Amino acid sequence: MLRIRNLHAGYENLLVIKGASLHVNPGEIVTIIGANGAGKTTLLQTLAGLVRPREGEISFDKTSITALPAERIVGMGCVLVPEGRQVFGTLTVEENLFLGSYSRRRSLPREEYRRELGDVYRLFPRLEERSGQLAGTLSGGEQQMLAIGRALMAGPRLIMLDEPSMGLAPIIVKTIFEVLARLRDMGKTILLVEQNAKAALRIADRGYVMETGQIILEESAAELLNNKDVQRAYLGKEYKSIADLGEQGERQ
Amino acid sequence: MTFEHVLQYLLAGITIGSIYAIVAIGFNIIYNTTGIINFAQGEFLMVGAMTAVTFSRLVPLPLAIAIGIAVTVAVGVLIDFVFIRNLKKPTVLNMIIVTIGLSIIIREVALHVWDEKVRSLPYFTGDEISSINILGAYISPQALWVLGICATMVVLLNVFFKYSVMGRSMRACSANPVAARLCGINTKNMVTMSFVLSAAIGALAGCVMSPITQTQYDCGTSLAIKGFTVAILGGLGNSTGAIIGGLIVGILEEFSISVMPLAYKDAIAIAILLLIMFFRPSGLFGKQEVSALKEF
Ligand SMILES: Nc1ncnc2c1ncn2[C@@H]1O[C@H](COP(=O)(O)OP(=O)(O)OP(=O)(O)O)[C@@H](O)[C@H]1O
Ligand SMILES: [Mg+2]
Numbered sequence: 367m368l369r370i371r372n373l374h375a376g377y378e379n380l381l382v383i384k385g386a387s388l389h390v391n392p393g394e395i396v397t398i399i400g401a402n403g404a405g406k407t408t409l410l411q412t413l414a415g416l417v418r419p420r421e422g423e424i425s426f427d428k429t430s431i432t433a434l435p436a437e438r439i440v441g442m443g444c445v446l447v448p449e450g451r452q453v454f455g456t457l458t459v460e461e462n463l464f465l466g467s468y469s470r471r472r473s474l475p476r477e478e479y480r481r482e483l484g485d486v487y488r489l490f491p492r493l494e495e496r497s498g499q500l501a502g503t504l505s506g507g508e509q510q511m512l513a514i515g516r517a518l519m520a521g522p523r524l525i526m527l528d529e530p531s532m533g534l535a536p537i538i539v540k541t542i543f544e545v546l547a548r549l550r551d552m553g554k555t556i557l558l559v560e561q562n563a564k565a566a567l568r569i570a571d572r573g574y575v576m577e578t579g580q581i582i583l584e585e586s587a588a589e590l591l592n593n594k595d596v597q598r599a600y601l602g603k604e605y606k607s608i609a610d611l612g613e614q615g616e617r618q
Numbered sequence: 619m620t621f622e623h624v625l626q627y628l629l630a631g632i633t634i635g636s637i638y639a640i641v642a643i644g645f646n647i648i649y650n651t652t653g654i655i656n657f658a659q660g661e662f663l664m665v666g667a668m669t670a671v672t673f674s675r676l677v678p679l680p681l682a683i684a685i686g687i688a689v690t691v692a693v694g695v696l697i698d699f700v701f702i703r704n705l706k707k708p709t710v711l712n713m714i715i716v717t718i719g720l721s722i723i724i725r726e727v728a729l730h731v732w733d734e735k736v737r738s739l740p741y742f743t744g745d746e747i748s749s750i751n752i753l754g755a756y757i758s759p760q761a762l763w764v765l766g767i768c769a770t771m772v773v774l775l776n777v778f779f780k781y782s783v784m785g786r787s788m789r790a791c792s793a794n795p796v797a798a799r800l801c802g803i804n805t806k807n808m809v810t811m812s813f814v815l816s817a818a819i820g821a822l823a824g825c826v827m828s829p830i831t832q833t834q835y836d837c838g839t840s841l842a843i844k845g846f847t848v849a850i851l852g853g854l855g856n857s858t859g860a861i862i863g864g865l866i867v868g869i870l871e872e873f874s875i876s877v878m879p880l881a882y883k884d885a886i887a888i889a890i891l892l893l894i895m896f897f898r899p900s901g902l903f904g905k906q907e908v909s910a911l912k913e914f
Contacts, residue, residue: 414800440802448800454793457786465790469802502793513797520801559699 367392368413368444368524373422375382375412381420382408384579390524395546395556396586397566400576406559407449409576410528413557414446415439426524441469445522449529451509451608453516455502459493462501462512467521474521479497489545507538515543525549526557531565543569559569563600567591619876622694625755627872633761633830635868636768640823641845642852642860643775644816650779650855651788652811654713658697658721660842661728666690666821667833668728671737681742693724694817698810721838728835734762739828746829767826770818772861779857788812792855802822840884847891853901862903903908 368390376382382405390396400406409419413424415436424432426444434442454462463483467474476483487494490511498506501512510530517525527546531539539562546556547569560566567573567587575583575596583596590596641659648656670686677685701716741748742763748758786853790798791808798805824833831837849865852859871886894901 416796418800436799437802437804440800446800448796452794452800454790454797456793457789461786461789465786465798465801465803468783468787516801543866
């Protein structure tokens with residue numbers, strides 16, 4: 367569904383992604399793990415069209431999207447939920463969700479829009495309770511739910527998420543990962559970047575390990591969880607604490 | 619002061635105040651989309667009115683006004699295409715400085731195109747001596763035109779920003795341009811739209827006020843200051859606030875004539891601006907919660 371070959375990308379005078387290649391098959395959850403500054407965010411921003419690639423090929427559903435600007439890529443069914451809860455703070459929750467469907471404003475019939483809005487509200491009932499509230503006044507967790515909900519309103523086939531669990535309470539993290547699993551069951555394809563490697567690998571089918579702008583390892587999620595190097599580098603201390611936190615969340 | 623006097627000042631204040639409100643709304647439209655203050659907003663009124671005056675000798679008045687609006691919109695689009703769209707580092711501060719520079723350039727060009735003479739459009743209906751008696755006070759029919767057109771613009775703009783797809787996406791661009799792009803919104807086009815819209819309403823306001831206040835190449839500056847004061851007073855970005863703010867400034871100005879020398883009239887707005895900056899930077903009607911979410 368998504369195929370990246372030998373991608374090079376970065377900022378003005380800093381090359382961050384140095385020849386990354388990876389692919390995502392339809393219906394998969396694929397995760398990319400890696401240390402701070404490895405270039406995960408830059409990679410997703412390049413895929414979403416926010417950062418221009420310098421070299422290499424990105425194709426989505428066999429169509430090249432390498433040179434497309436961000437506002438065109440959403441329309442093709444490939445949407446990014448960016449790092450750090452980027453909601454429209456001065457707009458209401460419902461207006462945020464409405465604008466999520468902007469790329470389909472001409473093709474989406476009213477009833478269909480209503481139905482999909484209902485679907486998002488069913489995934490995140492909290493958003494429905496707060497539909498008239500300004501998004502900027504939502505809690506961090508609610509804003510992340512809204513960011514995901516807004517991405518879903520674009521009717522994407524591929525959803526890319528950049529650290530959806532960052533800075534959220536364990537119980538909210540759990541909700542969000544459950545939603546991701548449900549989205550896969552609904553037929554969506556997911557590319558997930560996470561610091562929370564343990565949680566990400568638990569729901570993922572496959573994973574890539576990224577280091578200083580390159581993909582250094584590709585394996586099934588189960589293999590990565592058991593990989594000694596990966597355990598030491600990314601699951602080390604986290605391994606236990608996350609599991610504990612998860613249980614705490616369940617008890618609440 | 620007799621009741622008639624009070625009413626007279628009040629009507630004059632409401633009329634001029636609604637012009638200030640429209641200038642303020644022009645500021646708000648661009649602010650709401652880009653987060654920048656377009657200090658060339660006053661020049662939009664001047665260009666619209668001056669162009670309409672020139673053409674009013676050749677074509678019927680409504681057509682002349684339409685041409686004035688079209689030319690002003692063209693100027694607005696040109697500003698966006700040449701200066702805003704391609705700014706290397708489009709930070710808010712950079713863009714504001716660009717608009718200040720542009721306001722000076724437009725004024726100088728207008729001086730060359732038109733000279734420094736004061737002009738005005740003919741009255742839309744009646745003439746300078748016709749007036750309507752309201753409870754003993756007299757109001758020019760043109761003042762009714764001002765009020766009617768301003769009120770209509772405000773209502774239409776509110777509906778546009780609240781309910782239309784384009785209005786909502788323009789607000790989204792201001793709230794979070796990157797997220798807007800990720801939703802598929804072409805942010806650059808929305809910025810252009812905001813210049814089109816505020817140039818158009820600015821030009822229309824310039825035309826409708828021209829018979830009363832007259833128009834000169836440099837009349838945009840003081841209008842921009844008044845409009846900016848009103849925008850701040852009402853809470854930047856808040857168009858209901860702009861209307862109330864406009865009426866407050868307009869009415870205070872008119873009443874000041876009865877207690878202070880005329881020369882101090884223009885100082886009223888500056889005084890209000892300073893007071894607001896000190897005591898309530900979010901404006902009278904700017905919601906604290908909203909202003910906390912904005913850049914400034
Ligand atoms: N807008 C930018 N301009 C210049 N350099 C940037 C920019 N954004 C990121 N970088 C640099 O690119 C490198 C990779 O950053 P990136 O945000 O992609 O890493 P990351 O893997 O997402 O890290 P984290 O796990 O902390 O989110 C870093 O060295 C960073 O300093
Ligand atoms: Mg990152």
